[in-house]
Amino acid sequence: MRSVMLDPDQLVKAVASGKQRGTDPQWRRAELRYVDLKAGRQLQITTYDATQAFTANYKVGDSALVEALDELLDLPFANWVVTTATEETTVQAKTPHTALVSVVEKAQAAEQQASHDLPKERLLPESDPVFITLGLSGKDGKLKPSRASKYRQVEEFLRQLDTAIDDALAKKHLRVPTADEPLRIVDLGCGNGYLTFAAQRYLTSVKQLPVVVTGVDIKEQSRDHNASVARDLGVNAEFVVGTIDGVELPRNPDVVLALHACDTATDDALARAIDWEAPLVLAAPCCHHDISAQLRKAPTPSPYAMFTRHGILRERLADTLTDGIRASLLRISGYRVDVVQFVESQHTPRNTMLRAVRTGGPVKGGSVKKEYDDLVSTWALKPKLAELLGLA
Structure with missing residues (x-):
């Protein structure tokens, strides 16, 4: 799925979570999506430790983007879920050398949300x-x-x-x-x-x-x-x-x-x-x-x-x-x-x-x-x- 995650025209969202048995990844969770900023389209990577979130943006085509993605892919997460407009692919590590891969086609194409100010889930809505x-x-x-x-x-x-x-x-x-x-x-x-x-x-x-x-x-x-x-x-x-x-x-x-x-x-x-x-x-x-x-x-x-x-x-x-x-x-x-x-x-x-x-x-x-x-x-x-x- 690396090539999909590097393609801003395909990727809607990618999420890494969990840890493989006997490992301790640097991050508890990671989320990736493309956003449109004043500086152009960038891959936004948000990583989570036990207490807070860290967000970094990488310009499309920049070598730093590739390096940041490869570093995440090297971490021993237990699960990756990669969503495109037409399908959702789940890669679940079973052993250090095997994984369960499942692909679910989406009946209706998802809209790629590239706006920086996406609606955020609120604990209490502003209309409360x-x-x-x-x-x-x-x-x-x-x-x-x-x-x-x-x-x-x-x-x-x-x-x-x-x-x-x-x-x-x-x-x-x-x-x-x-x-x-x-x-x-x-x-x-x-x-x-x-x-x-x-x-x-x-x-x-x-x-x-x-x-x-x-x-x-x-x-x-x-x-x-x-x-x-x-x-x-x-x-x-x-x-x-x-x-x-x-x-x-x-x-x-x-x-x-x-x-x-x-x-x-x-x-x-x-x-x-x-x-x-x-x-x-x-x-x-x-x-x-x-x-x-x-x-x-x-x-x-x-x-x-x-x-x-x-x-x-x-x-x-x-x-x-x-x-x-x-x-x-x-x-x-x-x-x-x-x-x-x-x-x-x-x-x-x-x-x-x-x-x-x-x-x-x-x-x-x-x-x-x-x-x-x-x-x-x-x-x-x-x-x-x-x-x-x-x-x-």
Whole structure:
């Protein structure tokens, strides 16, 4: 099928997945299709690891395209499915030297979709009542152009939440909810509740999970606005006024969300989640002023002066150090942590998310604690989260 995949007039889509017995391919899945861009027609290759997708485009006729395709074909995927306008060919590896090949002719020719902006499967469509009520979409159910970035942020958040909850339930880190004992989800620093309501809507209407969500924000205006939206939607959501570090809930939550809480407000949220022993935590940090200010004041350890000499590099280093330290402290506190890519908000270029699942009690000693101690000692840092956890 290599020649078919190299022919933009034949290929509709090709998908590689699975792994042959006893192998471990670099990618979990790969998808190929041709797209029409301003630079001309290109083969778009999207590869997936365990947490995120990577997309690269290769111009038709370029040797780099051939090299990229051959590299994929060399990987020990278990299955390849290659679709053209008239047939679908499946190649399934049976042994290292044999494969089962099946060809199914398509009764009706598929339209080759070469547009860059293909319709994407949405977890919640833009016409959903929650988006209309929140003002992201008009009464006609069409997304308002000025709210496209917020809609994209909500959509990507739901994908992360969906993956995290499925994984936590499958591995029994998160209890199975019932009508009498629904999942308790708290959104710390919820603002106008876009993510709060989207989470409630998706988990109850699409995934059919019993949940109750609570939004916490310091502003009374947010509570009043969100309570009104909840009444209009008729959903099971509560909103309280309070600070992240001071709010008291009647019962500890199962899932803690803290998306784009500014600077050390993210540390406050993580500290509360750890104190609650929340099974699942999703936090997308915003600005990182605290560590950045400490880097400006403290002497730079050798030989890293080249990173702090230039302002833009120092800021990026502060971002990395801050979230690396947070991930380490979560691990020390008994969580398995993944740092994954998350869409940026309309206010900040930061686009990482800390996804943490509680797997045990606090770690006593060990390599994780030593790595953390060595890091903060080398850079003379006093992280806010460590202070909140009594580890400073």
